[in-house]
Amino acid sequence: MGGVKxxxxxTDQCKAIRRAVQTVFPGTRHQWCLWHIRQKxxxxxxxxxxxREFEKRFSNLLYRCNEREEFEEEWATMIAVHGLEDNEWLxxxxxxxxxxxxxxxxxxxxxxxxxxxxxxxxxxxxxxxVNGQTSLNTFVEQYAIAQRKKVEKEAEADFQSYQAxx
Numbered sequence: 001m002g003g004v005k006x007x008x009x010x011t012d013q014c015k016a017i018r019r020a021v022q023t024v025f026p027g028t029r030h031q032w033c034l035w036h037i038r039q040k041x042x043x044x045x046x047x048x049x050x051x052r053e054f055e056k057r058f059s060n061l062l063y064r065c066n067e068r069e070e071f072e073e074e075w076a077t078m079i080a081v082h083g084l085e086d087n088e089w090l091x092x093x094x095x096x097x098x099x100x101x102x103x104x105x106x107x108x109x110x111x112x113x114x115x116x117x118x119x120x121x122x123x124x125x126x127x128x129x130v131n132g133q134t135s136l137n138t139f140v141e142q143y144a145i146a147q148r149k150k151v152e153k154e155a156e157a158d159f160q161s162y163q164a165x166x
Contacts, residue, residue, distance in 0.1 A: 012036045013099075029107070032100040034062065037093070044089045054082050062102060071103040 008029040011017045013036060021030045041058065045051055057078045065071040075094060084090055098104040 029105075030099065031105055032096075034100060034102075037100055040089075045084075045087075048082060048084070050082055054078065054084075057081075065101075065103050068103055071097070071101060 005025045006028050008031065009021055009025065010031045010033055011021065013032050018030065021028060038058075041055060042051070045054060048054055057074075061071065061074050061078060065074055075097075079085055079087075079090065079094075093100070
């Protein structure tokens with residue numbers, strides 16, 4: 001990186017990564033990936049019978065609250081309506097809201113990014129083809145194989161969808 005640290009970085013909620021970012025890139029604005037947080041909702045709130053309504057309110061909270069006070073009020077209402085005052089995961093998430101809530105991250109230009117999902121998809125694309133020990137020559141060969149497999153899968157999916165229509 002030429003001795004220049006990033007102005008901002010997005011990661012999952014891993015505590016080790018958080019410490020590493022603080023140590024290696026002091027002063028860099030660190031954001032947690034919203035995709036990862038949202039993926040945890042069903043698991044953490046599996047017993048909640050009003051989960052669908054909660055999920056809708058949570059999305060509104062993320063994308064419609066522009067002011068911190070509005071976020072605070074909406075959060076309190078959401079928690080009270082669903083009786084989640086004692087949910088440890090949500091309480092911890094709230095305590096660290098400046099790491100993930102868009103309302104609290106507006107001090108940095110994120111270019112519309114709030115997720116590591118794109119890189120996760122890239123990792124999945126290469127999974128099984130390359131690893132950290134792969135040479136450049138092998139990478140190029142494996143990349144061609146991965147691309148060919150992807151094209152084959154897409155062609156098969158197209159064929160199956162045409163068959164279903166007829």
